[in-house]
Amino acid sequence: MRKLVSVKEIKETPNNPRFIKDAKFKKLVKSIKEFPQMLEIRPIVVDETMTILGGNMRLRACKAAGMFEVPIYIQKGLSDAEKREFIIKDNSGFGGWDWDILANEWDTKQLIDWGVDLPVFDLLIEDDESKENDDDKDVCELCGK
Secondary structure (H helix, E strand, O other), X not given: OEEEEEHHHOEOOOOOOOOOOHHHXXXXXXXXXXXXXXXXXXXXXXXXXXXXXXXXXXXXXXXHOOOOEEEEEEOOOOOHHHHHHHHHHOOOOOOOOOHHHHHHHOOHHHHHHOOOOOOOOOEOOOOHHHHHOOOOOOEOOOOOO
């Protein structure tokens, strides 16, 4: 069941194994402010006691963004073991990125703003001049720096 509730009604997961710090937290807060519809599309998941199963960091970011109410999805009927499994699986990234598609079809600055951790590729420019010069710089294929 989906509904809109006060952030005061929601309890964070005790001993939550996930965390977010500093710059990434600021990006999450910014993301929520700029695109609050994302919370409706992917609400915070709670159990029947209003304890978070998925979305602890989003709740913290919503509070930091000044929100007083957030969309939630109440999942009833899970065993304690199923709740623990959900908490981990909801935060596990099983997929990967196709770096060629991201580099060629997406804006790098936007990806970074949206929280994508882009790799830094160490590419040496191989030519006569670079072989003679020890001051070669590595170049990131995605951002050109």
